[in-house]
């Protein structure tokens with residue numbers, strides 16, 4: 001884990017701000033990260049991955065998230081694609097796809113559509129059998145990593161049920177259109193993806209067709225939520241480091257900012273937020289690693305708690321740095337924009353609240 005952190009540290013260097021401003025991470029960096037196994041480090045060794053536990057992969061994700069939420073977003077998409085293949089794919093599909101993903105071929109995961117955001121039962125994309133092929137037609141929006149991807153894991157209707165199919169991003173009929181000027185994670189390659197009668201071998205439908213939407217979506221989202229939750233712990237670590245440095249070194253009214261009790265309270269609140277996020281993520285990863293049935297609710301809780309703390313904590317960091325942090329792409333300004341988006345994705349916080357309430361009502365009946 002230390003070696004991977006050192007590798008990520010060297011890879012990112014002090015480039016995150018310039019990647020954010022440019023709206024893209026150099027292809028070479030993404031390739032290097034992929035080839036080293038960083039992007040989906042939980043893939044088992046027998047499939048060519050690093051075989052990290054959820055807890056170690058979480059710490060790695062937090063480290064990258066503390067430096068660059070855009071690169072962390074690519075890790076989330078790649079890991080989510082790999083996990084979807086691992087869970088939903090059959091033996092042949094796992095053997096064919098996982099080594100390629102673990103080796104660095106980038107993937108994106110596409111659920112959302114213009115008419116289907118929180119309510120994925122409204123997905124209108126169609127996956128239709130045609131001999132030994134399937135034909136995919138539909139429109140997906142806000143697909144993270146799509147601008148970098150070689151593979152798109154596309155969810156859509158198949159007969160009376162739902163299916164997930166792996167579509168080559170450069171297949172005929174696929175159009176990837178970058179989302180202009182996203183609020184945050186600006187270099188994460190978000191795109192609208194149009195699929196116009198795209199023909200792929202039926203063997204690319206993961207685990208066969210016509211399964212329940214809830215099962216398919218919740219499988220993929222479980223990984224996505226865990227990864228985002230750890231990424232948010234990382235945002236808080238980055239914010240805490242910026243705030244501590246600034247509060248110790250900037251002097252006003254004859255003493256360092258940290259010497260003013262109202263500023264010290266901000267530092268204390270950030271520490272509490274970072275520790276809370278880390279603990280709730282570590283608990284969810286422990287449930288994942290020990291295959292506890294509690295993993296579903298623990299993962300939703302981790303994403304909910306961490307993203308709320310990250311959004312509030314990043315705002316606090318901008319407050320403490322004040323004019324020093326009030327510039328586009330300054331690390332705390334970037335964290336402020338990036339963290340807000342974490343309250344929206346992988347099931348918005350309102351959807352997480354509904355899931356948590358349902359869980360609480362069933363447990364405490």
Ligand code: FAD
Pocket residue numbers: 077109110111112116117118119141142143144145185190341344345346347348349350351354
């Ligand atoms: P809506 O569903 O229209 O919701 C609008 C508001 O209403 C939200 O506050 C929501 O919480 C609330 N709301 C909706 N229904 C309810 C309800 N029943 N009860 C209470 N409140 C409710 N999608 C992908 O498929 N793949 C990706 O890789 C991906 N990456 C993304 C990255 C970013 C940065 C962003 C912003 C989005 C991404 N998305 C992706 C899309 C994301 O999953 C959706 O934005 C999210 O599910 C919310 O859907 P929506 O934006 O359509 O909001």
